[in-house]
Amino acid sequence: VGPKLPIYLDHHATTPLDPRVFDAMRPYFERDYGNAASTTHVFGWRAEAAVENARESLAAGIGARDPREICFTSGSTESDNLALKGAAFGLAAEGDHIVTTRIEHPAVLDACTALERQGRRVTRLAVDAVGRVDPADVARAIDERTVLVSVMAANSEIGVIQPLAEIARVCRERSVLLHSDAAQAVGRIPFDVEELGLDLASFSAHKMYGPKGVGALYVRRRRPRIRLEPLLHGGGHERGLRSGTLPVPLIVGFARALEIALEDRDVEAARLASLRDRLLARLEEGLEGVRLTGPRGPRLPGNLHVCLEGVQADQVLVEMKDVALSSGSACSSARPEPSHVLQALGLPDRLLRSGLRIGIGRPNTTEEIDWVGERLVQVVRELRAAQAVRSPGRSL
Numbered sequence: 001v002g003p004k005l006p007i008y009l010d011h012h013a014t015t016p017l018d019p020r021v022f023d024a025m026r027p028y029f030e031r032d033y034g035n036a037a038s039t040t041h042v043f044g045w046r047a048e049a050a051v052e053n054a055r056e057s058l059a060a061g062i063g064a065r066d067p068r069e070i071c072f073t074s075g076s077t078e079s080d081n082l083a084l085k086g087a088a089f090g091l092a093a094e095g096d097h098i099v100t101t102r103i104e105h106p107a108v109l110d111a112c113t114a115l116e117r118q119g120r121r122v123t124r125l126a127v128d129a130v131g132r133v134d135p136a137d138v139a140r141a142i143d144e145r146t147v148l149v150s151v152m153a154a155n156s157e158i159g160v161i162q163p164l165a166e167i168a169r170v171c172r173e174r175s176v177l178l179h180s181d182a183a184q185a186v187g188r189i190p191f192d193v194e195e196l197g198l199d200l201a202s203f204s205a206h207k208m209y210g211p212k213g214v215g216a217l218y219v220r221r222r223r224p225r226i227r228l229e230p231l232l233h234g235g236g237h238e239r240g241l242r243s244g245t246l247p248v249p250l251i252v253g254f255a256r257a258l259e260i261a262l263e264d265r266d267v268e269a270a271r272l273a274s275l276r277d278r279l280l281a282r283l284e285e286g287l288e289g290v291r292l293t294g295p296r297g298p299r300l301p302g303n304l305h306v307c308l309e310g311v312q313a314d315q316v317l318v319e320m321k322d323v324a325l326s327s328g329s330a331c332s333s334a335r336p337e338p339s340h341v342l343q344a345l346g347l348p349d350r351l352l353r354s355g356l357r358i359g360i361g362r363p364n365t366t367e368e369i370d371w372v373g374e375r376l377v378q379v380v381r382e383l384r385a386a387q388a389v390r391s392p393g394r395s396l
């Protein structure tokens with residue numbers, strides 16, 4: 001019989017909504033639909049109370065000391081833009097330089113490019129062969145006009161986890177703010193803004209079995225207090241930092257999603273890592289020319305990324321119709337170029353289009369992983385055989 005198809009293995013792109021999250025959100029669609037900024041009636045008060053409860057819960061969930069440090073946004077894309085542009089404009093008197101890495105999400109990299117067009121300087125640090133940033137490189141890149149360093153917590157393609165605590169120490173010594181895009185980290189691996197020493201952090205609900213279209217930016221209020229320039233002007237919501245009517249049901253779902261994720265985060269992480277290792281072992285045993293991308297050691301538990309010698313990832317995806325996989329990151333899949341992350345690792349050209357990202361998540365079972373392992377081995381063998389017929393003499 002086998003598992004039910006199709007199988008979803010793209011949990012870095014997004015995750016399904018947890019039914020418990022849906023239940024928590026429902027009353028705020030159907031009954032308590034007030035505007036959280038309406039102060040003259042009970043509908044507004046209930047909505048506001050729900051938002052403030054969610055804010056407290058989310059703050060506690062990421063180790064923030066004060067719920068007011070949570071600013072709701074539409075997601076990590078907006079949070080990243082608010083952090084980078086907000087700091088660049090807000091701290092214009094103090095400097096004009098930003099340090100980031102070559103493997104950030106486009107929400108960070110393209111915001112940096114936009115800032116460069118407005119006269120800011122940006123340093124994009126190289127990473128090592130598994131994608132890690134060296135804190136010493138961060139230290140060297142900082143100059144007296146640097147206002148912000150932005151380094152993602154965990155990479156959405158290759159799962160590498162950055163040494164944020166060490167980078168934070170470097171930034172503290174030099175009085176430079178540190179932002180982290182934590183979209184892939186929050187709810188999946190230990191993440192505590194105080195322990196890590198972060199000043200700004202972006203995260204999204206839909207990466208943790210919550211709803212799409214809501215996220216937050218953590219903005220430190222003490223030691224130091226950070227003043228960002230808002231991107232959106234309007235009714236003055238979120239203490240003036242992000243105007244716009246709050247999506248109360250989404251915010252309630254966001255908080256519930258993080259609570260659920262944190263209940264069994266470490267147990268679930270161990271389960272996902274063991275499924276991931278099982279799948280890699282099957283591929284390595286069944287095929288030659290499987291190259292693990294990113295670190296073998298600590299990485300996002302549900303993340304597997306491999307380059308398959310001699311095949312194009314897109315061909316594999318066509319053959320694997322019953323499985324949702326990715327050849328890059330959904331965030332940049334509108335672009336035809338090979339992944340900027342794989343390029344930054346210094347992979348040879350022939351491998352740049354052979355990268356396959358497998359994102360294992362909460363609903364996946366051992367049966368599914370075993371089925372996908374078998375199918376992948378079979379598909380890659382067939383593609384290589386067909387290739388060998390077309391161009392004999394080329395091995396693999």
Ligand SMILES: Cc1ncc(COP(=O)(O)O)c(C=O)c1O
Pocket residue numbers: 012013074075076077078105107152154155156181182183184204206213215331
């Ligand atoms: C690391 C990272 N940053 C930012 C984003 C953008 O998040 P959103 O689409 O919720 O704005 C994503 C995923 O899409 C991501 O993986």
